[in-house]
Amino acid sequence: xxKLKTLAELERDDLRWKILFTCFxxxxxxxxxxxxxxAPHGKEAVWCYSVGAIAFLGAxxxxxxxxxxxxxxxxxxxxxxxVEDLSIGDWGD
Numbered sequence: 792x793x794k795l796k797t798l799a800e801l802e803r804d805d806l807r808w809k810i811l812f813t814c815f816x817x818x819x820x821x822x823x824x825x826x827x828x829x830a831p832h833g834k835e836a837v838w839c840y841s842v843g844a845i846a847f848l849g850a851x852x853x854x855x856x857x858x859x860x861x862x863x864x865x866x867x868x869x870x871x872x873x874v875e876d877l878s879i880g881d882w883g884d
Contacts, residue, residue, distance in 0.1 A: 805857070812853035812862060818846035819869060826873075 796804070822843030825831060831839045847866065854862035 808853050808857050812850055812857065815846045815850035815853060816866070819843055819850055819866075822846060823869065823872065 822839050825839050826843070847869065850866045851863060854866060
């Protein structure tokens with residue numbers, strides 16, 4: 792049987808997941824900035840993209856646990872930024 796939590800425990804769990812979400816998003820933002828400004832190559836690129844992918848999944852997971860659709864949508868929109876950055880551009884570019 793599942794034990795019911797008190798309001799204080801629920802608030803503490805919510806705060807813990809919000810902090811975890813924030814940490815994952817900061818790591819994801821750092822990976823994006825590293826990709827954007829430094830354009831890593833070789834092993835450095837593998838580390839950058841691996842850490843970014845783990846942070847992306849962690850942020851999605853934390854947003855799911857928080858049941859916050861806005862956070863989840865924000866993390867998913869980061870993929871749009873990556874696709875835009877990796878696109879080959881228009882013919883006129």
